Amino acid sequence: MDNCNLFIFLQFLFLLVPLLLAFSAQDNQVYIVYLGEHHGDKTHQEIEENHHSFLFSVKETEEDAKSSLIYSYKRSINGFAAFLTQREASEISKREEVVSVFQSHPRKYALHTTRSWEFSGLPEATNSSKDKNSLLYKSGYGKGVIVGMLDTGIWPESESFNDEGMDDVPQQWNGTCQTGEAFNTSQCNKKIIGARYYLKGYEAHLGPLNKSFDVKSPRDMNGHGTHTASTAAGRAVKNTFTLGSFAAGIASGGAPLAHLAIYKNGIVIGCLHAVRNNIVVACSAGNGGPLSGTVEDVAPWTITVGASSIDRVFPAVVVLGSGFQLQGQTVTSYQMRNKLHPLVFAGDVTKPDVPKNESGQCLPDSLSPEKVKGNIVLCWRGEGLRIRKGMEVKRAGGIGFILGNNEAYANDLTVDAHVLPATHVTYEDALRILEYINTTKQPNARITPAQTVVGNIRAPFIPSFSSRGPNLFSPQILKPDIAAPGLNILAAWSKASGPSMVREDKRVVKYNIISGTSMSCPHVGGVLALLKAVHPDWSSAALRSALMTSARVVDNEGKPIMDATDSQAVPFHFRSAVFDPNKAADPGLVYDATYKDYLLFLCSMKFNKLVHPFKCPKRLPCPFNLNYPSVAIPQRKSSVTITRTVTNVGPAQSVYSSSIETPPGTHVNIWPSKLHFNHTGQKKCFTITIKMGGNFTSGVRMHNYSFGCLRPFPKWRSTKLLSARTGSVGLGRRGKRIVVVGAVTVVVGSVTRDWAPLRSVAYLVLRGGVSGLLAVGSECRDGSILESGYRIKLVSGVDQSLMLGLVGYTGSDILGFGWEGLWFWGVCGWDLLRTIRVFWWRFPVEGYVGFPVGSG
Template sequence: MFPFSYFSSESISDRQISILIHRVSMYVTIATATASPENRVNRTDPTICKMIVMGFTGQLRGWWDNFLDDDKREAIFNATNDKPGKGNLGRPLRAGRSDAVYTLMLTIIEHFGGRFTNQYENIKTLLNGLKCQHLGEFRWYKDTFLSSIMDLPESKYDHWKAKFIDGLPPLFAERVRKSLRGSYGEVQYSEKTYGQLIVASEVNRRLALSKTPGRDTTFNDLKIEVEHLKREIVSLKQNQMISNHRISKIEEKIIEIPETSFTSKVKDKDLEYFENDEIDKLSPTEDLKRDYFLGMMQIVTAHKWKIIGARYYIKGYEQYYGPLNRTLDYRSPRDKDGHGTHTSSTAGGKNVPNVSAIGGFASGTASGGAPLARLAIYKVCWAIPKVGKEDGNTCFDEDMLAALDDAIADGVDVISISIGTKEPQPFDQDSIAIGALHATKKNIVVSCSAGNSGPAPFTLSNTAPWIITVGASSVDRTFLSPFGQTVTPYKLKKKMYPLVYAKEVINSNVTKDLARQCLPGSLSSEKAKGKIVICLRGHGTRVEKGGEMKRAAEIGYILGNSKTNGAELAADAHLLPATAVDYKSVVQILNYIKSTKAPMAYIVPGKTVLHTKPAPYMASFTSRGPSAVAPDILKPDITAPGLNILAAWSGGSSPTKLDIDNRVVEYNIISGTSMSCPHVGGAVALLKAIHPTWSSAAIRSALITSTGLQNNVGEQITDASGKPADPFQFGGGHFRPSKTADPGLVYDASYQDYLLFLCASGVEDLDKSFKCPKKSYSPRDLNYPSLAIPSLNGTVTVSRRLTNVGVPKSVYFASAKPPLGFSVEISPPILSFKYVSSKRTFTITVKAQSDMMGSIPRDQYVFGSYSWNDGIHNVRSPIAVKLA
């Protein structure tokens, strides 16, 4: 038996350990190739590789004690020889392994043991072609451990260990450093074994080979769910990321999307939204890494280089749930959900005439925000086992981090992430915030959805100041029926049917409160048959309610808003005649039912109506500020169209995603901040093409300060209930892409400015190379294009810095609309800019007016704004203030 019992990492040199490691690595391979079936324990290629790398990079004891379970130890023992206790190999390496595993094994043998095999030529050949399609976590191995690091003298071992961490993917490395950092902020390499350098990392613990019994809750904090509109249940929906890579001409950008991916069918009709004749004339960009194309050449070719590459990330998901159920999702970058196809086409789909949703709704020409952009797909979200497709997908921290690492390494220009956490996360625990900060260091613009947890306050996701946080609002298009809105094209056979309230047709074992919401299984088919039923929003998804009505009544139903939903009507492609009505109409319908002996109703198919008023208004589902994590930063930043958005859809999914829905559509109408986020991603792609040298902060500033506050009837934008909306719903306002290219002035910020902000916020270890200065900073000192003061006690003065991106010899004049009960003074009130890129600093002083102190509510924010105007540009910034 291999002598683990007497092995001690304290009594043996690293060089001797390496010899043992190469033997154990060989044992692992042999165990997998030759062990009897009853001893095999989930030994897939990726599993073998993880076992090898844990033994190889860790000192052996930590690997053996902490990483392997009893079954895997026994399998290694059994593989050494038919007779336990001998401790020799007993068998040669078996051929037939996958190239990736075989190559890694031979490389380890050669590196540690010399050329004692006859496979040297094979090693050279395989190494040259090694693409690591199953070994993404080993890319650092080729770059680090096959270098001269292994030849350093023992006096340099701490340096070796530091280089080991430096060789890891940057986000992973930062987690390792953080977990190892001592009280003085330094990593004590001399006190850490290589096993500790790995095992101590929170991220790598999530890579554990076997799921420990009784510890399912360990992973609950890792699940990140997409901001798709199904906000009436606790969990959210899939994920999507869009990144944009600069090519040579305006609009020829690459938009990258880690998500449920994109349409899976490779047919001309399915791909037309992703094809572009002008792009096809261009050669694919060279600075995007070629390994994008692993396993994707057929699809990429079919898409004519519109989609220039795609990857998928599933390790975190499968560590938690086990192997993917391939009836639920594709184990590839293909989209079986629809959300990824929808958001990617919103950001970068080409102009396509004569398209519509099911039933001909929203017909016309569809176009993404940047129709000449290229797309790179990073799929990180997957179907949840034993949960209906309509209830969404889930995305894991580990998979998100890996995708962000790759997107940054691939050199994208924009990343747009329609993902959010259920609860706001501190920046040093938020993988999106950490990844976005690394992206910002490379001047990559990151746009994220604000979340779908409104209208409650403090519900925002993705509030880091280096992220563009996007809320959702309506467009000026509705789908009117005589009563409410609908996108269901089905007609009733008769003119009138009995109308009942759902709670009157419930099953005997269901409470009336739940039954009036038409949740699955709640309605009695016998009682509901032949009737039109009115159901209320609340628990469950809207399409689930439609599915229950299809099962129980098969006639039609009316979906009524709650008071919270107000006048917001989300259009869904129900399976039967249906219409959605606002809260006011719900009250009228219920009064009609109560006051009439035999209430009757009829549902007429809707029609598309353009230029409706008022528009836009804020969707009730869009998450609200203030930020629970960083109250000194006003969030969200802007709002964009996210209600009833038409875009491409996957043939792998039905328009409702219900199991009983067998319809296939090419375009679909859905809602959520997932839909508003890629609108901004497309706009940023265009802005990056026009201004390739602008920083990510400058682009965010241009978006925020050029927004609009009025709807199409000349009044302030309202919420779904008709009340005036505020900056905690829309940030600067509704985005106006045509204005962002020439904002006049921008509030710029650097990567170091964000690190100083983090220092002021008590987060000091997200960048090991940066030490927080002794000088005291406030989070509100960040040069941000808005101002939030969450606890004003007397007077607050804040400094800001403007950069001229307009024309030389510009003069700007300050003005302010103070929040009620406060004064706002700007000094100096006039700024002159002699040159383009000239910078000027000014201060904003906010003071509570003494004669108004009694009338200012201490538990509520009040809002205002200040502006700089040169007669052409109006550079406006919102203000939010609350008394201490």
């Protein structure tokens, strides 16, 4: 059975390898080197370095070895995929530690879903899973919730908006389906329950609408609004793909059974009034990155969403005449002939009248047809639209286009449906190509056809375009609030707009891949629809808090989330972290706020003209004290005390203690250090006192800000999954007992004795149906409970073992196992116990739960 499981697992990874067989230079092919299982406790970096050493042993240079490595498998199996010649593969296969070496074949490539929701932990959105612990199942896939979209309209004929099997329009809906050019009431249905357009303000400022670009109706002539609406609440549609058959699979929105209300309107107003009516408002952070201070829509009553990546790429390799290969990305459907072609740098083939500061960027009408014809052209990303750079190369007679990042964009690769064979490479790779051009008499290259590759890619990271903080309007509010998938996202599209969204592009697609924080925002919108269905009584602030405090701060390799320059991301990039939808449904505590709280915040910012009849108090509140799940201190002060209030939305009897990551250069005190709750809905206050002083040079910093966080850890919760009455397990010398508690199977093994009581050991094997944390403690005969100090994180479907020897030491209390059972000295005295109590926490207790604190 083990061999069978291993084979299936290997087959799965094998199918996910980037299939670049047809792309390699000379006789280079893609091979998979399998080294068996992992042994010892090597780090991921050490494992990858070991894989690199294999390649260095057969390659001429270290650079060749580095560039030939495609993927390093560091988790379930030990192995790597690389470009190798047949001779090199044969040499590696002879090494004693190598199990097997085999070649990858493109025809065996397996397609997956359209990915962003699956990567975010909601695969049920695409496969109709009945997992009762999933957010989608709990929310009924968003049934009964209405998602309003303010964007460029809707293309109602898209399959993503069919209403088959949907519930009737909610009775509380009072909206309308507005008719207009190329749009009538029949194009609204049980999915699109309302559609309106607002163009009078636009025409008043900019003159009559140009009907060659748009129409006076809710119909989307751009594609952007259709894309965002289907991302948030589109139906699950099978066999979708973009031009060139990229990202093929099932396309689905986050809340596929939610209703849509479409508003064709480019200006968002009245968000505070919407919040007053308990309507949740989410806005994109903007695409002004990587510059700091560019974040938009920073009002504290909105959820401001930055962008992150997913673990899917579209590799297209540049093969230089020297044999050197550089992997870029693209989703162009055009392919060049499988031979080498002349390669030039755009700066060498521009027209003589092009200014020096524009040279090399392939801006419109900048290239000389006499010099470009028949060549592949390398262009800097720089100024101008990426898609128009490729159009300029094609206009001048070029046959291929390489878009090279400048230093600011670094490793950020945004794919486009270019109008000729093309690929997009990193800044370092662009420099390598330029060096090859400048040092070779007749440089040449070719661009291989792109593929879709999913998995084994480190993600997420924060792309360069995502706008950054600090919040220049109200610096006491840390923005963006959160990040969500926004890089290379596939969703429905308008047939009136080409995939590049430029007028010259007459291609027609049903689904398209684009990037931006506008793609991130509907991901959050879809999750908010699901959360609203599960918790209809939660306020918009509570929903925002649940998203922010449950977000994850590490990537899929367990490492800190990075930005496009391979620097560690900071709260100015994404505040809390990247959203984690399933965990948001059970945050334990939330930071709530009311409409009045926001008005008082505006008072504190000296906005005196507010909603009538509200008047600001004579003594203005401190802006730091808005009950927000973060704290930012824009001016360095000797000491600041901040108040926060948390509401218990978990089990009635709960106790939380705090854990602090202190920002460098500060001293932080939390009072009280523990919060005891007696019922759900109960509110408790605590203060955070931050004193400045000390070393500001250590830690993660940005623009004279340093960062830290507060994590409220739950102690004991009232649910007694194992107790004297519900299945406590006696620990004897023989045999073992198995107790099934909800989704967790607890297997308690025999206690072994080593005569030294503190070395006695029992073991638990835990099989979790849902992710969470488990703690072990003792129960005294008088009913009191002692926490053991031992915790183990459970991951859904993964077995874990917990060894219990010296279970814990807390002050004068010692807990351990003896010959006859669990013994404890301290509260219970030398009292032999036969009971081990297991406490099961199903909500997250790890992550960026509290307050990233800025000080400068």
